[in-house]
Amino acid sequence: MVRIKSEEEIELIRVSGDLLGRAHAEVAKAIKPGVTTAQLDQIAFQFISDNGAKPSFKGYKGYPSSLCISVNEVVVHGIPGAQVLSEGDIVSIDCGVFLKGFHSDSAYTYGVGTIDETKRLLLEKTKESLYLGIAQALDGNRTGDVGFAVQSHVEKAGFSVVRDLVGHGVGQNLHEEPEVPNYGKRGNGVRLKEGMVIAIEPMVNMGTKNVLQERDGWTIRTSDRKPSAHFEHTVAIKKGKAEILTTFKYIEEVLGV
Ligand code: MF3
Numbered sequence: 001m002v003r004i005k006s007e008e009e010i011e012l013i014r015v016s017g018d019l020l021g022r023a024h025a026e027v028a029k030a031i032k033p034g035v036t037t038a039q040l041d042q043i044a045f046q047f048i049s050d051n052g053a054k055p056s057f058k059g060y061k062g063y064p065s066s067l068c069i070s071v072n073e074v075v076v077h078g079i080p081g082a083q084v085l086s087e088g089d090i091v092s093i094d095c096g097v098f099l100k101g102f103h104s105d106s107a108y109t110y111g112v113g114t115i116d117e118t119k120r121l122l123l124e125k126t127k128e129s130l131y132l133g134i135a136q137a138l139d140g141n142r143t144g145d146v147g148f149a150v151q152s153h154v155e156k157a158g159f160s161v162v163r164d165l166v167g168h169g170v171g172q173n174l175h176e177e178p179e180v181p182n183y184g185k186r187g188n189g190v191r192l193k194e195g196m197v198i199a200i201e202p203m204v205n206m207g208t209k210n211v212l213q214e215r216d217g218w219t220i221r222t223s224d225r226k227p228s229a230h231f232e233h234t235v236a237i238k239k240g241k242a243e244i245l246t247t248f249k250y251i252e253e254v255l256g257v
């Protein structure tokens with residue numbers, strides 16, 4: 001069942017999403033060669049807790065941390081730990097905030113120091129594909145319209161879209177219906193309706209679309225060990241234009257972009 005949110009509920013998700021954006025920015029300030037992924041996780045945990053909220057992921061199906069931190073060939077769900085970031089890495093930071101009964105969910109992929117041109121292009125095309133997907137997230141459209149917009153953009157650039165993981169509804173639960181694939185055909189899939197809130201989260205690989213799960217039961221990496229990028233926003237479906245409830249504004253202030 002897809003839960004339709006009231007204007008008041010959507011406003012609460014926006015407040016949760018604003019705090020999430022500020023938590024991301026605190027992490028962004030610390031992304032440098034030499035930092036460990038556990039240190040980044042601690043920054044997010046502290047900031048979210050200090051602001052009276054809870055990290056959505058911690059404890060979700062036994063997940064141990066506040067962030068998923070996915071470096072280079074790790075696509076998503078990397079568990080923070082002793083891993084040290086190095087110049088030239090790309091790192092996806094995925095975070096969720098639970099505030100006043102509502103979750104928000106977003107992800108951003110960073111270059112650590114200077115990255116090579118293909119990695120830069122991978123980040124650029126993945127972020128663009130997220131916004132193209134959001135532009136299709138309209139009342140009356142279908143999830144296939146969103147997936148088609150994402151897939152066609154990244155494939156044009158020679159990259160591939162992960163099939164095994166998808167976006168999702170967001171609200172009182174971190175994961176709700178419907179599923180929101182990042183691939184598909186126009187006019188296929190679940191019909192979107194005003195008041196639905198969904199997370200759109202393209203996972204884009206430089207090489208093969210195929211992924212596998214590591215033995216820790218969480219980490220998803222590319223089968224060919226080539227790099228992967230991930231960007232995510234939580235958005236509310238409207239009649240005219242989707243409203244983005246999470247924000248990269250604070251992150252991009254830190255990055256100066
Ligand atoms: N943003 C991620 C997703 O929607 C959440 C990570 S799952 C968790 O799949 F278990 F780590 F919370």
Ligand code: CO
Nearest residue numbers: 105199201232
């Ligand atoms: Co998500």
